[in-house]
Amino acid sequence: MVLGAVPAEYYLVLSAAVFCVGIFGILTRENALIFLMSVELMLNAANINLIAFAFYWGNLTGQVFGLFVMALAAAEVAIGIGIILVLYRNFDSVDVTEATTLKW
Amino acid sequence: MEHVSNWLLLAPAGAFVVSAMLLFVIDSFDPESKHDTLLAAVTTAGAAVAMVISAALLLSGTADSGVELFGGQLVVDGMSLVFTFIFGSVTALVGLASADYIEDLPHKAEYYLLILLAATGMSLMASANSLAVVFVALELASLPSYALVAYLKTNRGSVEAALKYFLVGALSSSILAYGISLIYAATGSLLLPDVAAAAGEASELYTGVFGIGILMVLGGFAFKTASVPFHFWAPEAYEGAPAPVSAFLSSASKAAGFVVAFRVFVVAFPIDSVAGSVDWVLAFQVLAVLTMTLGNFAAATQENVKRMLAYSSIGHAGYVLIALAALTGLGDQGLVLGSGMLHLLVYGFMNTGAFLFVALAEYWNVGRTFRDYNGLGKEAPVACVAMTVFMFSLAGLPVGGGFLSKYFLIVGSVGAGVWWLGAVLAVNSALSLFYYSRVVKAMWIDEPDEPREIERYPTALYVAIVAAAVVTVALLPGILVFDSAAFDAAAALL
Amino acid sequence: MAGVFAYAPAIAALPFVSFVVALLAGKYMPKKGALAGIIATAGSLGLSIAVLVTVFLGETYNETLYTFVGGDVPFELTFGLLLDPLSAAMLVIVSLIAFLVHVFSLGYMNDEGETGLPRYYASLGLFTASMLAFVFSDNLLMAFMFFELVGLCSYLLIGFWFRRAGPPSAAKKAFLVTRFGDYFFLVGVVGVLTTFGTAQFAGENGFPALAETVLNPETTADAVNTFGFEPATWFAILGLLVLGGVMGKSAQFPFHTWLPDAMEGPTPVSALIHAATMVAAGVFLVARMYGFYALLPTVLAVIAFVGGFTALFAATMGVVKNEIKQVLAYSTISQYGYIMLALGTGGYVAAFFHLTTHAVFKALLFLGAGSVIIAMHHNENMWDMGGLKDHMRVTYLAFLSGSLALAGIFPFSGFWSKDEVLYEALVHGLGGSPLLLGAYAMGLAAVFLTGFYTIRMVLLTFHGEARSDTAEDPHGVRWNVKFPLAVLGILAAVIGFLNPLPIKKLTGLEVDFLHQFLDSGPEALLTSSHHYSGLTHDYAGYSVGTIGGGEIVTLLAGAGASLGLALLGAGLAFALYRGAEPTRHTEKLGGLQTLLMHNYYQDEYQVWLAEGLTLRLSGAADTFDQGVIDGVVNGVSSVSLFSGDRLRRLQTGIVTNYAALIVLSLLVLLGVFAALGGWF
């Protein structure tokens, strides 16, 4: 699996690393905004793969889909910010661990 | 293939889109609309049209062999029509019921709009024939859902639910996206048939990448269907959301998750080719057992009716997972897959009806716990009879179609040689009878703690509930309308 | 005359009709159903006599009348009539006693102002009907069914005074103890049916005949299903099983305990139960299927010993009783022991003879006792009586006649029949079955005791000075009491001449009418007495042996011994209780008296079996059921709910935990499948 000068595995490793960073952020941070950012990181990890392998396979599918993912990520953030806003209004905080009225 | 009449096959999705647009128009002309009924009517009518068209297309056999559109990005076949029918019916019921439920709340047009857009996304999911479309449609269905859950924005429960739903959803969609990217990495394509074609080679050459990809995609779908371990959002979202939205999410959204899962796994990852990489049937068996058991056991000890329904909804997801878990290649495979579709179809009515009853109870402010429902049967006998039908049908007693579809799943699992899945279902089903009947007991048997007076009987909500009940009952003998269509669709897919 | 057989079913049907009439309309009838009963039993008596005459003239009847179950079954279950000398004679006895008891009840029940009379007469009617139907049954199953109905009726009648505590308990005990015996009987019936495919008593196709063919070494009959046993063994098992029912109903040791308690019922009922119906049913059954028992030496020996032992055992208890009916109760047990002894020792005719005489004198004694009880205002304690003979002449004379018959004093009826019973036991014991001599000895010893307690009873009741106010001024009785007493009193004196065997042996006159009668009837039925004696001879090895110089010497020695012992007992009683103020001599027996008064603690151990053991066992079963079996069921439910409660704690409400769990499970999933799929 060779991709030009850089072996394809490297891209995979990179994307996996980015993905893991995202996960790490989700697991450790309590701030909703950082949570959102981490999700963005994970989506971008997917994008890395898509772009890299679009080049590898020689078709545009991956790149086009990467665009879609970016657009959707933006929409997601929009919704997310909205929810975080109402969260702040109701709980006076953007700490995701504060809202625990619903459980069990 | 690109024939004009083929466009007609997208009419169900079109109906959703058109009515959504209509709502846009209405809202822009009359932002603070006083025409509550008009908004609800447009929504309901649009959904009903979608439902009727899907049924007509389905039963006429027009799309039996499957019609590909947009260069194979979308496909309309029996299964997609079965599911658009489900989405249409659930949306129509929810739209109708919402007319009363949100009558005192602002932003009605947005509410209906979001529902219709989500429904549009779901109907696209039903037809998605490419992983890209899958992802986009899934997001189209999900994003409005987040907003809908948060619709009661001054209600802490609603907001908290939305937050959790959104966060878990975002995480899951990232996982899904990453999974898709890995599959793309391994196969070089996103079109399901092409992925299938490359699957054999991919699982040999890129075993790990492909395997991780498949499992991550599975995870993404598990989120949408509220299956363990991606179910954590569900109890909170269903409990916190406005009850009609819970109905919508737990019936339609779950069905949408399943239709995608059915198509992607059956079409794109033929088990014979990918078994060397990841035996996803085994994975689904594990998930099915876990999901059924967790959902039902957790539901058994709830005090809050809505949360009980939420957990039971997880349990039902577990039942339907059997449809994938029993694709062992043994016996009549179409049987079990078709049973899954039928169960979702019936579930669309009975579960929606149950949540709408909860909506009615919220409307009356009787409270949320079982105890609060005590003695309701005396004051609202019609609605309570309907709720009894829903509960017993969900529990698998022969008052409604839920009886047959649940047993079909057992039949399918036995036929596929995984009778032990049927046995697990049996144990869970018996347990579910326990907690469903608690609702019935509260309504009919227990005496209320304090006298309560019900002043208003909201017409639209009642009509929705009764309609759902009538259809649920009618589906017991009347499942014959859909059974061959569903089994044929399943067989065609396989 | 054979046409009378067509009406024979009416013998049982008439009392049944009176049952229905009394039950439904008794309330509105002048004598509350008594008249219906009297008319019905009179009709039965008339018909029975007609049947008897017909049979005497040589006609018999053995027909199936109703198919209970037929069609494609391995064997049909039917109802039918068997009218041969045995059943014809028994029908007369039963209907006669029933008729007299009905009449007597007018005095005992109606005149005493009892309530619930329709119920009484209805039960009485059903009782009579069941017994009559039992008597003319042509197969074992039908016999069993009516045997059970007899049990039901005795339950109803013993418990007639249900408002008191005693009678219901006694009724329950009577039914339960006999039911215990009937359990074996039913197993036997089922065994007989499945073994032979038929339960017919008589004829070539009857089961005794089939059993004989199987056992007969000279014939090569089709083997019957003996369930893997030797035929002889299996038949003996069947015989013993059926015998269980007999012992229960006929109150043979150890099933005798119900009978004394059954005195709680109205006295006329006691007369009916003891003389002609329930208790008689047991021994009648043995006689009825004697063709089967005669093939089984072991069973015959068991019957003989049970009989002999019961005769002696019950007599000892009768010695110390203070209540008139109690004495009579134990005498009944004892007398039925004699009948069993006769049957067991091959004395078929003797048994039936004693059954007949006993029916008469025991009915008489009970009715007499009833008369005394009326007079004494329902006080039954003999120590409160005394001197009654001057106040109630008819009762006294009749009672005396019955007592002498019971004691076996020449020439009263009991002498003849008891003597024949003992004679049969003696000669067959001498003739190669020495075991029977043991049974004979017990029977002989009982004669002495019988004489003693009978005369003691008479003396305490009628002689001496009145020992209570009521005894001084007893209540009078009317014709309806006296009439039955008179009839029976005369019969008790003379009926022994039906079959005075010693006279025949001594004079050579053919005066053994009963013997001749039971020996008549067509050969095809295989129920004649000579057929039976042939069977006992061939299969049980019974033959006649003598002492001294031959039959006559044996006969005289036996008769002398029994009469002498009876007189000795009577004389002893006379000596002890003769005076105006007799003393309670039995108290001198000390510990023995206590033992006898407590009936050898038979009741105690049976009550312990029922309450101490069975009830405790059932209590333990209940605890086990509630605790363990239901505990498991409830436990499963609790565990499910508990685990559900634990499981839902997974949902902590903190979204980061969810994310962590999702990631963790995804990793586990990946890890597992990586290992399975061999990705690395």
Place this chain on the structure above:
Amino acid sequence: MLIEALIALCLLGAAVVFVAPNRFAHKLAVGFSLPPLAISLYMYLAFDGSGNALLGGDIAYETFAQWLQLGSYTVNYHMGLDGISLPLVVLSTILTTLAILSAWTPIDERQSQFYGLMLFLEASLIGVFGALDFLLWFVFWEAVLIPMYFLIGVWGGPRRKYAAIKFFVYTNIASLVMFIGYFALVFGLGDSVSSTGLPEIAQALRAGQLGSLGIIGPDMLALAAFVAMFLGFAVKVPVVPFHTWLPDAHVEAPTPASVMLAGVLLKMGTYALLRFNFTMLPGQAEILAIPIAVIAVISIIYGAMLALAQSDLKRIVAYSSVSSMGYVILGLIAYTVYGVGGATFQMVAHGLISGLLFMTVGVIYNTTHTRMVGDMAGMAEKMPVTAGVFVAGAFAYMGLPLMAGFAAELFIFLGAFESTVLPYAPLFTAVAMFGIVIVAGYLLWAMQRSLFGPFRLETDYEIGPAALHDVVPLVTLVLLIILLGSAPMVFFESIQDATLDIVATLGGGI
């Protein structure tokens, strides 16, 4: 179409009564229960079928239409009766009418709902006995639970909720187990069957066409399916140790529901055992003969012992039902005409007798408001007719000749004794028969304590003789019991005819 008419009339009645005002409900319900009764009696009189419906015999009153397509199997609407099911249909209609009659006094609230449910129950029961397709049958089988749940739960005694849910869940899980067992057989038959119809499956199984399912071979599959179905039905019957729901349900249920529960619902279990296990898989029954007989004997003796320990009249009758149902199992495993036919006959006989006893206890309870034996004595004085009927019922239960119970038990004993399928048959039979002694023990004891002796009542209620409308059903039942007991061929003829084919293959003496 007559079966459909029966069911439709019941359902129509149920619907009408359900919405009728409470004060008319009783009369309406009685009215609606009469036409089905008349029709079923007519069907019985006009019945001319022969043979066993599952084994190729004539099917009377047959209706056939395709219903569903379940994968490659058709599910048909197939109804019909034979000599086994018809008596049970008649039993259902008779008992429903009488139970409704007897409900006048005890049911004093929400009458319309009560009677509606009773009629719904009747419809479901008729469906259970009439259905000849598995799924159709299963619909009715499960439908029975629903009215019974409400009847116990709403109108029951103090622990009614516990009893109702226990009954509900316990029997439901049993059905599920049985369901899996049955479909394992269907799939094991592979291509040799094309529908889920009972006759087709039964005949295919008897023809030995069972193949393997997955890795499970035919023999193992048949055995496993037999066990699964047996366990499923065992709960319904119920046999020890699956019986504990029964006393709770009985004690808490209102009298008419107890009557239906003991009278007909328990028979569903034995009916199904007969139709499924013993008709379809005789070979497996033979293999398992000894365990099954042991279970039967334990049920008989242990159930009777438990009854002896009770002091609640209803509980006594409830446990005695466990005992009586044990006889049915014993008769079935015998595989003889008398055994299997007697078992079927016992279903009818026990239906009538236990119905009678429950009704009688109910009548006593209506006036005394207690069922505890220790709380009352000498009731015969105040309620002579009721006490008389109680005595009659008790003796019928004890197997008094010329009453239905004796005939049934006799047949079973005869059949079991001569069985060639069951090893040591005489021994098993003899031990089982000891039940007749214990049953006499507890019933006589109970009667002695409650009916007889000096009058005493611990509760403060005025008591007097029962009303006429309470007595009529009782007397009717007594007469029916005597009729069946003295002329058993009334039902046994058709039963026996339908039984012959079942026992034929094992040759257990016809």
